[in-house]
Amino acid sequence: MNEWEVFRRERKGQPFEHAGSVVAPDADFAEAWAREQYGRRGESVALWLVPRDQIRDVEDWADEFDLKYRRVDGYSIKARLKLARENASAVAEGGA
Amino acid sequence: MGKLTIVRKVVCVAAVEVPPDEQAFLEYVQSGGQVETTDWMPDDYRAKLIKFIEMHGNSELMGVLPEREWILKAPTLQRKLALTAKVQDEVGHSQLIYRVAEDLGKPREQMLADLISGKAKFHNVFHYPTYTWGDVGVIAWLVDAAAIISQKALLKCSYAPYARIMKKICWEESFHILHGRDVILAMVTGTPEQFGLVQEALDRWWGPLMQFHGNPIPAGEDPMYKWRIKSQGNEEARQQFLDGYVPQILELGLELHDPKLRKRDDGVWEYTEPDWDELKHVVTGHGPKTQERLAFRKHFLDQEQWVRDVVLAA
Numbered sequence: 001m002n003e004w005e006v007f008r009r010e011r012k013g014q015p016f017e018h019a020g021s022v023v024a025p026d027a028d029f030a031e032a033w034a035r036e037q038y039g040r041r042g043e044s045v046a047l048w049l050v051p052r053d054q055i056r057d058v059e060d061w062a063d064e065f066d067l068k069y070r071r072v073d074g075y076s077i078k079a080r081l082k083l084a085r086e087n088a089s090a091v092a093e094g095g096a
Numbered sequence: 097m098g099k100l101t102i103v104r105k106v107v108c109v110a111a112v113e114v115p116p117d118e119q120a121f122l123e124y125v126q127s128g129g130q131v132e133t134t135d136w137m138p139d140d141y142r143a144k145l146i147k148f149i150e151m152h153g154n155s156e157l158m159g160v161l162p163e164r165e166w167i168l169k170a171p172t173l174q175r176k177l178a179l180t181a182k183v184q185d186e187v188g189h190s191q192l193i194y195r196v197a198e199d200l201g202k203p204r205e206q207m208l209a210d211l212i213s214g215k216a217k218f219h220n221v222f223h224y225p226t227y228t229w230g231d232v233g234v235i236a237w238l239v240d241a242a243a244i245i246s247q248k249a250l251l252k253c254s255y256a257p258y259a260r261i262m263k264k265i266c267w268e269e270s271f272h273i274l275h276g277r278d279v280i281l282a283m284v285t286g287t288p289e290q291f292g293l294v295q296e297a298l299d300r301w302w303g304p305l306m307q308f309h310g311n312p313i314p315a316g317e318d319p320m321y322k323w324r325i326k327s328q329g330n331e332e333a334r335q336q337f338l339d340g341y342v343p344q345i346l347e348l349g350l351e352l353h354d355p356k357l358r359k360r361d362d363g364v365w366e367y368t369e370p371d372w373d374e375l376k377h378v379v380t381g382h383g384p385k386t387q388e389r390l391a392f393r394k395h396f397l398d399q400e401q402w403v404r405d406v407v408l409a410a
Contacts, residue, residue, distance in 0.1 A: 020192055020196070020257065022195065023195070025410040036188070037188055037192055038264070043264065057134070
């Protein structure tokens with residue numbers, strides 16, 4: 001008996017999403033269980049069945065060089081924005 | 097701006113790993129962190145998950161028995177088909193749920209054996225008899241409504257594989273509630289006798305329904321809440337049930353025979369203290385139908401042993 005991960009596509013054009021898993025002796029049984037458990041009410045237009053031991057798991061994400069500047073969380077503009085607004089309003093008041 | 101904030105959040109969560117010590121793990125789940133099957137988890141967390149998920153699976157499997165009794169006695173072909181589909185759905189839920197518990201380390205055969213022997217529990221409402229088609233309507237509408245409140249809260253469960261299957265389960269439950277409400281509406285708009293059958297069934301089920309969400313222990317003292325297996329306390333769930341369904345019951349002209357039942361100005365429902373002794377007595381295997389239904393389940397497990405043997409040998 002092997003574990004099979006089940007991915008389902010809800011509608012055409014949507015990505016496959018992990019739904020759950022089934023235990024089955026072979027691919028045909030796995031398909032039968034998966035059809036029954038993840039498709040019998042028309043809630044999926046397609047299923048992917050993947051033997052669990054065939055999945056290559058990638059979970060380590062090294063970030064030794066602090067590459068945050070490539071992402072949204074690399075920028076904290078709050079303090080500078082506040083300062084810029086204060087400067088601008090000080091100039092406006094001074095000019096009045 | 098709202099969209100940017102979301103992107104920022106996703107990036108941060110993706111970078112967080114499940115922490116490999118119990119205290120840090122607890123803080124991780126309490127701050128909304130989710131755990132996958134292959135992640136490290138404390139033994140206590142795993143044990144609590146298995147206990148909770150196993151009871152849920154048992155309840156789905158045992159919960160079909162009171163309704164199954166009515167497939168042959170359903171009043172029309174349409175109702176017979178709908179009830180059959182619902183029973184099939186609930187057994188399907190137990191398959192999905194047992195699979196999650198099995199993946200956490202408890203073999204399915206062991207779970208079924210513990211169910212039959214009475215070692216493992218199932219929900220109080222499935223230990224009671226059904227007398228009329230009115231009971232079927234009340235079960236499909238109100239028992240399912242109470243259950244879906246608990247199940248919706250599990251969409252936020254800290255154990256992600258469980259939360260994911262709950263999406264599909266909640267989707268199917270919404271059809272069950274509508275089916276139940278439709279049965280009730282047909283009866284309350286029918287003959288006075290049919291209306292009476294609904295009122296009598298409601299009177300029978302109100303006690304067990306009020307006990308369904310469990311003792312009002314504070315969420316902070318609930319081990320299932322501590323680990324964020326549940327995302328709300330028992331009383332919170334019951335209040336949500338009362339808030340959603342008391343008005344829907346009363347608008348049909350049905351009566352709830354609890355003299356203390358009322359909604360306070362601050363929005364909190366007051367009610368007569370549910371019979372917690374009855375709840376304890378029933379779920380520990382002493383309900384009016386407990387032994388009969390377990391014997392029935394055992395009969396079919398024995399009868400179909402050969403199917404499991406064939407599949408396991410394949």
